[in-house]
Amino acid sequence: MIMGERLARLAEAGVSIWLDDLSRERIASGGLARLVGERSVVGVTTNPTIFASAVSSGDSYGPQLNELKGEAVDDAITAITTDDVRAACDVLAPVNKDTDGVDGRVSIEVEPALAMDTEGTVAQARQLRERVGRPNVMIKIPATVPGLPAIRQTIAAGISVNVTLIFSLERYRAVIEAYLAGLEDAAEAGHDLSRIHSVASFFVSRVDAEVDKRLDAIGTDEARALKGRAAVANARLAHELFRSVADDPDLGPRWKALVEKGARPQRPLWASTGVKNPDYPDTLYVSELVTAGTVNTMPEKTMDAFDDHGEVVGDRVVAQAEEARETMAALESVGVDFADVVQVLEDEGLQKFADSWEELVGTVQEAISAS
Template structure:
């Protein structure tokens, strides 16, 4: 087992791969990563599946079996099969960790990001379609997504909340989770079976804020905001899950909603390629990495200063960014809007890839 990745895992960070494809499953690549790189879960998104389904040959047999179904149904069936097979691969880890790890995510269509009821309906549909306890249904943390999170958790379905950029929205997400647990408890659901992660995006924060810092001549603050934002997020997590409200739920078997660091591949070549792994270490968090970042950490990664108890430090850094003239509220809204828009573009690419593949195998 790779030492830097094992060291990271031993420090309490769950290492999840931010990628999935039929080829990864059939070649044994994912199984190898579980065995050698301490990988204990997988996340997916529309961009990942757009890339996977563009390799039409990998899905040709299934598309032929499905026959003349709609593009939407073909996407659901193909992605659900990959996620189901990955869930089976992680079944031992899931059982051994009591649901803490061994998780695989599948996302509701990004075109539903501003539609609450449609998101609730598709979350239930995807959970049924995958049919595995260790699946996580990804729901975006948009305003419309918040009540969908509550209802989905309330129905006993585990959720990966995605596209979180700000402390304020993160607190709303944690409230939606706790409200969902309260609904589930009132309905007699087994709270021990309900899990959730909250995906807080990292590198995109620096990309947007660095651009604005350069515009106001505050170059000395570049590369600091994303990690500071994560420090603030972890501080909020520590506060909420130490509350009497959660203690009541915990007494009924409820699990904490774990912070997940997403978008941890470094986008600025001036920064270390392991920046958003080394500096985001805390016991109980998840870091979902693209393969390139995982390989970089495996080669030369190291553990930085633990994040626990550094929320005040993060707030101080963000206050400096604000004082320099960067409107953080605007930054976070821009990033949320862009995140949804980028996934919608990827979704349309995915639709086209499947349409082309169907035409190829069905004539």
């Protein structure tokens, strides 16, 4: 099969393929443009670990690092990361135009230390949007409890948001509410709602990693038979919640009124789609979550695997909702406390964000000293 053909089929099924990686070298070499042109990539997501890896490998950052000597490290990081995101936005600008703003998006994350700081998050979201200075940038804000009003206020300011670190259906419903409220505020402030875009990043593989560990600890045959099923089931139920908004007695009328003003859906995005258990198919969290109108953000390794042997066999989400409910009920029946699972995953996710930022700080400090 021709390179990129399987990814093209995935795109034809309505899945927007976003690359979970970025580096200055990838941009300057034309590698990102080739992924867009040859492998159906229509977006990019970033995080501090991705930037730390980029800065520590290769010489692309040398001249800028030399110019940044004497700058505070946080200011240096802002300069480096927003420059890269701006350049990636320019590469993806034609996609953004061709899709009427839906794709061609590049996401940049607020500092992890702000995850519990509503006002600090909103202020930095504004700063990052201003520094990047491109209409196709998205600001990543974690869906913590203090993050919810930050999401609302950022949307209200007319800024597109990638809501990240979502694990539970309960929190996802709160994210939907924050998005609708933000759009209502934006309309009141006179913003053009058609220019505000958002995705809700539902994390996948980490759910199986945590649940499988608990199923092994339970140790029964019935428990072990459920391994590798929780993450996909949870994501499928999240998509059912997304589909139900129009019919919800509270949210439905509000959404209809917003659509009449030009509002766009907040698309579900499947994040953390690299398989962590080598016993599972390496395309599991792509092939089993194919459904139109969603985003799958993949590390390049997962993208390569799908390009090599991934299969698209129609919609794998909508008709599987009842099966997903049965899976979640079965997990509960064998003793898995899923509410505790998602709380542990959120706590761990916030710690990973913080560790990732510290890694980036250390990498940039070392690189500036060595330049």
